[in-house]
Amino acid sequence: MSQSASASSEGFRDHGVFLLRLLLGGVLVAHAAGSLLSLAAAGGQGLATIYSLVVAETIVGVSLLIGFQVRWVALGAVVVLLASAWLVGGASWLVDGTGAGREVPILLAVVAVAQFLLGDGRYAITRSALLRWRRSRGAEREQHVQAA
Template sequence: MTQDRLTDYAVTLLRVSLGVMYLAHSIVLKLFTFGLAGTAGYFESISLPGWLAYVTFAAETVGGVMLVLGIYARWAAVALIPALLGAIIWAHAGNGWVFNAPNGGWEYPLYLIVLSISQLLLGDGRYALRSSPAFR
């Protein structure tokens, strides 16, 4: 197996796993665990408008699907970074490091930002359905 083939697999693995994580946070956590109304209530409890929960849910769901399928994945990954920055600033920054802190720590959203930036830099990969334009 050549290094190019291994790189193709690695980029695809990153893209799909990152997409699954965004889908888990939108569908499993926000929709099925807390419900969208409950998520909106949480957003309001941390001084964010409730409607932003619905926008965040939609962005994470659409972006997650785009990543899994490989549809303009590099741009989908980077477009989701503001939601992660918001999660760090408004929800997790005061909780410290480590996700087992009450209300979760800030390391996991930061890690997803790093993975999203890596996806931006690596591109969509050979097995993407619709590749983003390359950097020039």
Template structure:
């Protein structure tokens, strides 16, 4: 039987997955890939990293939503979130400030670490690779 902590992990996983997927698709369909690359270059990152980030966000979002390798995906997404934190850090605390503040990326970093600690939760894809994850106590 699934307990409430399993459902809590599921809700967190779905929220993070939707966030990653939405941000990746936003970069494709709203900002466009060339526009996103130009923004990355303007922030001091190599323009090509925009394509890597977009692919990683979309794949991470899908993986989290279905519950595939959740601990690994949550940790692997941290460099993207740290990059977002660095971009928004000079803008101040409130994300509604011009160019967005840093509290949202900081919260997502914390949420990702928590997800990595608690695991996939209920209704996660069972895959042979899942056996590589540490057993729950």
């Protein structure tokens, strides 16, 4: 494989990992918001476990959206999603008349496993990315001082 083809496929991989992360984070935040609204519509009557899952989904979703510690947050998402499937998913495998089902949380848990295996990707907030940003800011300041 040529060097340009390798670089091109690496770019595709980076974009794919980024899109997967945005999809998973966005769905988790949207699902948490929907759960919170349905709990509020029910007069706030619900189990503390459901509230805990909503908070965990929100934290995990936002962390994925901003790209913070993606690999480990994705692993946390697997735990949250499997707990959601087990505790809230209803009695049936597929979505039933109440809107509960286990297939969507399990599907998202598999997506989270894929995100864990693929890693942070190029467009995530990592320690090395923060160090590169700091170095570039320092270089910009040096150039500014030298120009003055």
